[in-house]
Amino acid sequence: MEHKAASLNDIPENDGLTVDVGGRPIGVFRVGEKVYAVKNMCPHKRAPLAMGTVEGTMLPTSCAGNYQYGMEGQVLKCPWHGWEFDLATGNCLFGVSDSRVKTYPAYVRDGYVYIDV
Secondary structure, X not given: OEEEEXXXXXXXXXXXXXXXXXXXXXXXXXXXXXEEEEXXXXXXXXXXXXXXXXXXXXXXXXXXXXXOEEEEEXXXXXXXXXOEEEOOOOEEOOOOOOOEOOEEOEEEEOOEEEEEO
């Protein structure tokens, strides 16, 4: 079911906003013109993910002395313990855990963010 969650202008660039959609706390993130929506709870220790940061990460192809940074704007970093999740899929990155964050389809129409839950 589609829900009007927020104005796009209310979501800071590369940052999150907590919204209540049908009684569910959801973190909505804006990266450029793209928006993402995730359950606002880290599966590790239940941290509010909307307080996390959107950034990149060191890639697993890095090796000692040759670190490779990538995935800029695609990684949600938990504010409490730094667990990293792929914003698009909710998967925990690079073998830290099999846990994942629930994601919801989100899109922009007429300047507003809509989430399908």
